[in-house]
Amino acid sequence: MNPLDWLKRLGVTRTILAAFLLVLWIVSAVATELDLVLLFSDCLVRTGMNGILVLALVPAVRGGVGLNFGIPLGMVCGLLATVIFMNFDARGGLGLFGSIALGAALGAGAGWLYARLLEAVRGQEMMVGIYVGFGSVAGASILWLFFPVSNPELIWPLGGEGLRNTLVLDGYFKQWLDLKLAIPLGGTAFVPVGLLAFWLGLCGLVYLFFRTRVGMALSAAGANPRFAEASGIDVRSMRSLGVIISTAMGAVGIVVFSQSYGFVQLYKAPLLMAFPTVAALLIGGASVRVAKVSHVIIGTFLFQSVLTTSLPLVNALVGQAEGAQALTNLPEIARLIISNGIILYALTRKESA
Amino acid sequence: MESPTLVLSGIHKSYYGNPVLRGVDLTVRPGEIHALVGENGAGKSTLMNILFGMPVIHETGGFEGTVELGGRAVRLNSPSDAMVEGIGMVHQEFMLLPGFTVAENVKLGREPTRANLFSRVLGPVGKGLRSLDRRKMQDDSRNALDRIGMSLDEMQPIAGMPVGHMQFVEIAREVDKENARLIVFDEPTAVLAESEAAELLATMKSLAAQGIALLFISHRLDEVMEIADGVTVLRDGEVVATLDMQEASVEQIAELMIGRPLPERELPARGAGETQQVALEVRGLEVDMPGEEVRGVDLDVYKGEILGIAGLAGQGKLGIANGLLGLHPVRGAVKLEGAPFVLGETLAALRQGVAFVSEDRRQVGLLLDESIELNIAGTAVHVLGRFLGKSGGPLAMINRAEVRRHAENMIQEFDIRCQGPTQPVRRLSGGNQQKVCLARAFTLDPSLLFVSEPTRGVDVGAKDRVLQQLVRVNREAGTTIVLTSSELAELRQVCDRIAVVFEGRIQGILAPDAPDVEFGLLFAGERSGVSS
Numbered sequence: 034m035n036p037l038d039w040l041k042r043l044g045v046t047r048t049i050l051a052a053f054l055l056v057l058w059i060v061s062a063v064a065t066e067l068d069l070v071l072l073f074s075d076c077l078v079r080t081g082m083n084g085i086l087v088l089a090l091v092p093a094v095r096g097g098v099g100l101n102f103g104i105p106l107g108m109v110c111g112l113l114a115t116v117i118f119m120n121f122d123a124r125g126g127l128g129l130f131g132s133i134a135l136g137a138a139l140g141a142g143a144g145w146l147y148a149r150l151l152e153a154v155r156g157q158e159m160m161v162g163i164y165v166g167f168g169s170v171a172g173a174s175i176l177w178l179f180f181p182v183s184n185p186e187l188i189w190p191l192g193g194e195g196l197r198n199t200l201v202l203d204g205y206f207k208q209w210l211d212l213k214l215a216i217p218l219g220g221t222a223f224v225p226v227g228l229l230a231f232w233l234g235l236c237g238l239v240y241l242f243f244r245t246r247v248g249m250a251l252s253a254a255g256a257n258p259r260f261a262e263a264s265g266i267d268v269r270s271m272r273s274l275g276v277i278i279s280t281a282m283g284a285v286g287i288v289v290f291s292q293s294y295g296f297v298q299l300y301k302a303p304l305l306m307a308f309p310t311v312a313a314l315l316i317g318g319a320s321v322r323v324a325k326v327s328h329v330i331i332g333t334f335l336f337q338s339v340l341t342t343s344l345p346l347v348n349a350l351v352g353q354a355e356g357a358q359a360l361t362n363l364p365e366i367a368r369l370i371i372s373n374g375i376i377l378y379a380l381t382r383k384e385s386a
Numbered sequence: 387m388e389s390p391t392l393v394l395s396g397i398h399k400s401y402y403g404n405p406v407l408r409g410v411d412l413t414v415r416p417g418e419i420h421a422l423v424g425e426n427g428a429g430k431s432t433l434m435n436i437l438f439g440m441p442v443i444h445e446t447g448g449f450e451g452t453v454e455l456g457g458r459a460v461r462l463n464s465p466s467d468a469m470v471e472g473i474g475m476v477h478q479e480f481m482l483l484p485g486f487t488v489a490e491n492v493k494l495g496r497e498p499t500r501a502n503l504f505s506r507v508l509g510p511v512g513k514g515l516r517s518l519d520r521r522k523m524q525d526d527s528r529n530a531l532d533r534i535g536m537s538l539d540e541m542q543p544i545a546g547m548p549v550g551h552m553q554f555v556e557i558a559r560e561v562d563k564e565n566a567r568l569i570v571f572d573e574p575t576a577v578l579a580e581s582e583a584a585e586l587l588a589t590m591k592s593l594a595a596q597g598i599a600l601l602f603i604s605h606r607l608d609e610v611m612e613i614a615d616g617v618t619v620l621r622d623g624e625v626v627a628t629l630d631m632q633e634a635s636v637e638q639i640a641e642l643m644i645g646r647p648l649p650e651r652e653l654p655a656r657g658a659g660e661t662q663q664v665a666l667e668v669r670g671l672e673v674d675m676p677g678e679e680v681r682g683v684d685l686d687v688y689k690g691e692i693l694g695i696a697g698l699a700g701q702g703k704l705g706i707a708n709g710l711l712g713l714h715p716v717r718g719a720v721k722l723e724g725a726p727f728v729l730g731e732t733l734a735a736l737r738q739g740v741a742f743v744s745e746d747r748r749q750v751g752l753l754l755d756e757s758i759e760l761n762i763a764g765t766a767v768h769v770l771g772r773f774l775g776k777s778g779g780p781l782a783m784i785n786r787a788e789v790r791r792h793a794e795n796m797i798q799e800f801d802i803r804c805q806g807p808t809q810p811v812r813r814l815s816g817g818n819q820q821k822v823c824l825a826r827a828f829t830l831d832p833s834l835l836f837v838s839e840p841t842r843g844v845d846v847g848a849k850d851r852v853l854q855q856l857v858r859v860n861r862e863a864g865t866t867i868v869l870t871s872s873e874l875a876e877l878r879q880v881c882d883r884i885a886v887v888f889e890g891r892i893q894g895i896l897a898p899d900a901p902d903v904e905f906g907l908l909f910a911g912e913r914s915g916v917s918s
Contacts, residue, residue: 241783242781244783244784244786245780245781245782245783245784246767246768246771246774246780246781246782246784247780247781249760249764249767249768249784250768253753253764253768256753256755256756257749257750257752257753257754259713259746259749259750260749260750260751260752260753262713262732263711263713263732263742263744263750263751264732264736264764264765264768264769265732265733265734265735265736265737265765265768265769266733266768267733323755
């Protein structure tokens, strides 16, 4: 096999990002005094934190509606569930898993409506999904403003009613999963075993789901609707099922994201979160039509690690130099270039990137 | 004597090494209506593409032979060359803009214009800004419509017009071209009602009387007999005959169209189980399959037989199987083994033991990027719950080992040439893909199997093997097979009876060894055959 075939097999985007990450790590080790163990620990946390959101995209791609840019709809459902449980002062595991369960249920309901909308706009799901994502975040913002909360830790202090911009999870379930079974690596560094296990467990469930009768029917409906029809598969309901699972998992994903972050971010926070999520999946090797669980695992780790590493690295390299302030924006710029560039690249090709 | 309007001589054309035309000669004189007939795939469209200088011809390496117009050799490298030379075409599917008026459509692209302020100021750059001369557009269109004897209002928009009228607008557009000397009519009556068709034929005659040469492509031999002065019969890319109408008969043309040596028929004998029991009774079947509408089919399929369904493209032969399996809107009364059969429900049909191998292998028949084993087993998993673990229910896991074993058996049984059961079917050749489709259908254990176009896009060697497999399963498992195909020869090779479909109905049913002329007549909708 010639080198070009090898590159194709590894995946162009995957190879580039992996090489880039390697360079970042090498530079960090050689040219700076960054704590590499801590850096690695951060990479793992960020991966587990975002992983479920990325995984949530898979059922929608497999069902044939493309990349689910409407995933903020699911996030809003998860945030709503979290707010409800916090308002009733549910703390620890109860608060976390209660929020996950209620969020998934709300997400499934919202996903059902979203799926009906997508059926009406067949062929333009991704574009409509972007609007649904934006619209649901804006709609939720109005809800947050008037949400009848009684817990003073949640109330917007200046207005006296409605929710704050950012809710602090300290004392509720901050890092509940991250610290479960965590292996300390010295200092503040640790391996978030609970978080990673929860994420990889969900990955395993999704993987197994696509090996069941329904999962196969869903894949067939997405891969070739006309084949599916000729095999007696109800294509519409299978496609809808993919959207429902995706939205419900989006809700679960944001709850897990929030517990790891330690804050619940309301209002405009989820507005643009679909894009890095989609980018991570695409970096893993997925395309508009093909997405596997392995793409989720590889893509989330690569993308989040590059982002996690680049910020402290740039700070360490140029921190003392003149004009440093302008350069500290660099990682954010890199994030925008990578995520939007990858999305553009993926949309121009039909096969696996 | 005046020189002929069109002389094609020695036209050879092949696509990717496949000869499509082999030395075609064709002559059309001024004022003559010359018919061009032949089966699908005989080369009519390719010949027309050459005549119009279509890009597809030049992109595939051009053609050999010469084209003469009015006694002068010409090179037609693009459709606009053909237009300059005065060749026009009335299309089967109308090329009209629905929101524009009749006059605007007639003059489209050739609008008479007048200078205005802007175009004068801008000089040559302003050419495109000249005003339309609406008065002249209307007058010209009126003239053209009068010439073909139509009272149609030239200011009426196309949208909402009956199809018959649209056809006349197309003709008016060709007639309006000042240098029009040859007009091609490509199956112009296919979409028309009978009275409209009669009107059209009369118009064609009057055009010919004005000295324009007409090339008339049609499957309806009675129309050919009625108005043509001469006829050229194409078969497999060759001219088999050019006849003067005075000496031709419908039977003769039909036989020339079909006539091929009868394929050898060496079939294994059947077991004792052969009966005249009806497996499937179809009454008044109507299917809205675009391009293959079925308009009232009555048909009995006998248990254990191989029934062929033949017919030209677009006549509805493909609609029958697609409709019965519920893949397109369908109406009618159908009984399976004497019990009522619910139409329009694919899953129910499959569960009752009716399986289908689609004519559209790549779009409908396969999941191209999935493995061979999944393609073979997938439908049975969904329909019958085969290959599932013990737990049952919708979330039962698929038993991969059992799927693998079954796929390996099928690969051997159907002689699927592959690297193994996990190879994606996209990488297989057409013939092997077809075998995967068959294996998938037989995994459903059908009592009645519809197979459409099983040898389309399949190389010659694999063709025979696919047909042999069908015969084998028919003889060994007693599976009743309904085989739909555009290739009459292969139907005659394996079928017990052959039904010919014309305009969405069964025109007749023949024995496979019936003479060519009878098949030809049924194909052309000439005569109802007798059931054998």
